[in-house]
Amino acid sequence: MGTIEGAVNIPLQQIRGRLGEFRKDQTIVLFCGVGLRAYMAERILRQNGFENVFNLSGGYKTWEYAVQKQSNEDIFEKSIIGKDDQIYSTDIEAGRKEREVAHARIDVKTLEVNAAGLQCPGPILELKKAINQVAQGDRVLETASDPGFAQDVKAWCEMTGNNLINLQQEKGQITALIEKGVPAGSASGPAAQGSQGASGLPPSALNTSLIMFSQDFDRALATLVIANGAASAGKKATVFFTFWGLNLIRKNPKPRVSKDFMGRMFDMMLPAHSGKLKLSKLNMGGMGVKMMRGRMKKLRIDSLEQMLKTAMDNGVRMVACTMSMDVMGVKKEELIDGVEVGGVATYLQAADQASNTLFI
Structure with missing residues (x-):
């Protein structure tokens, strides 16, 4: 079969009679054909x-294959390993180009972001903030525990023109x-293909508009999640608050203002601010909202009020319907x-420049 150069060959059955040939202060490596007899000798x-x-x-047998000449050895014949652990060619010109590429790679900076514990849209909002802090070509390494982040980050990268280099899920x-x-939407970005973007729409149409008609807590929450998501993807988002939806954007505490009789009647019947909104289902006399807010806090989901502030900080346009304001006092x-007031023409202009409109 063969042997390893420099080895002392002793058959298994002779081991006990030749123990004097071994030294206890030395490292002893035993081998046989496949390892069984060596195990017994050990x-x-x-x-x-x-x-x-x-x-x-x-x-x-394994050692024999491991030390055989490899079929691709010759391609590294003129290569050396540098002090930076990169492989370089001994050919001067080729080596110079390889070093330039390696140094360019080394200069890439990576910003680490820990979004573990945050729920949607938290991880994407954190990613948007981090991307804004780095230069083109640099990287962001984000860790999240939200199960939806795996799909969200793929979609976000496609929408924004950033590159998803690696995605891993473990434990x-x-x-x-x-x-x-x-x-996306810049002079050389994915949305700049002549007058149309990757989606086939002009850059001005890569926006989102939402109509907030409801005063339900859960529907308001959905509106702000979508608005923040659109802003994080670099879209211009407009939320048009009409009728009952106006209660989401009223101040807390409520300021004292002069109103007519009908205005005062509406005041008595409507929620004074976002903290008084109810659930559309399972409200249970207000217990449902308390349970929902408590659950959101435990899962580290931003409160409704914090989502509203985040949306405005991210440039989401908030417009209150003037006709609804007049009717409801x-x-x-x-x-x-930060909330604008506008009529139907203001909304229609925003909707005309949007690729989608959502009525909530």
Whole structure:
């Protein structure tokens, strides 16, 4: 069969009679054809006080294949390993180009973001903030525990023109490596293909508009999640608050304003601010909302009020319907700062420039 150069060959059945040829202060590596007889020899030596004894995994047959000349060895004939552990060619010109590529790769900076524990849309919002902090070509390494993040980050990268380099899921943790690319809608981004973008729509149509008609807590929550998601993808989002939806954007505490009789009647019947909104289902006299808010806090989901602030900070346009304000006796002074007031033409302009409109 063969043997390893420099080895001392002793048959298994002779081991016990030749123990004097072994030294206990040396490392002993035993081998046979595939490892079975070597294992038995190892047991004999250990029973006789030898401790530093090892069995060559796979035996001689595995070793023989491991040391054979490889079919691709010659392609590395003129290569060396540099101090930075990169492989370089000894050819001067080729080596110079390889070093330039390697140095360019080394210069890439990576910003690490830990979004573990945050629920949608938290991880995507954190990713948007991180991408804004790095230069084009640099990377963001984000870790999240939200199960939906694996799909969301793929969609987000496609919408924004950034590159998803790697995505891994292990033990409930999702890790994504994103390289900052050319922003969608820029002169050379995915949305700049002549006068149309990757979706076939002009850049001005890659926006989102929402109509907030309801005063239900859960529907308001859905509206703000979508609006924040659109903003994180670089879209211009407009939320048009009409009728009962106006109660989401009223100030807390409520300011004192002069109203007519019908305005005061509406005040008595409507929620004073977002903290008074009810669930559309399972409200249970207000217990449902308390349970929902408590659950959101436990899962580290932003409160409704924090989502509203985040949306406005991210540039989401908030417009209050003037006709609804007049009918319901709502004054501009009662609305939170940063909310515009506008009529149907204002909304239609935003909708005309949007690729989709959602009525909630």
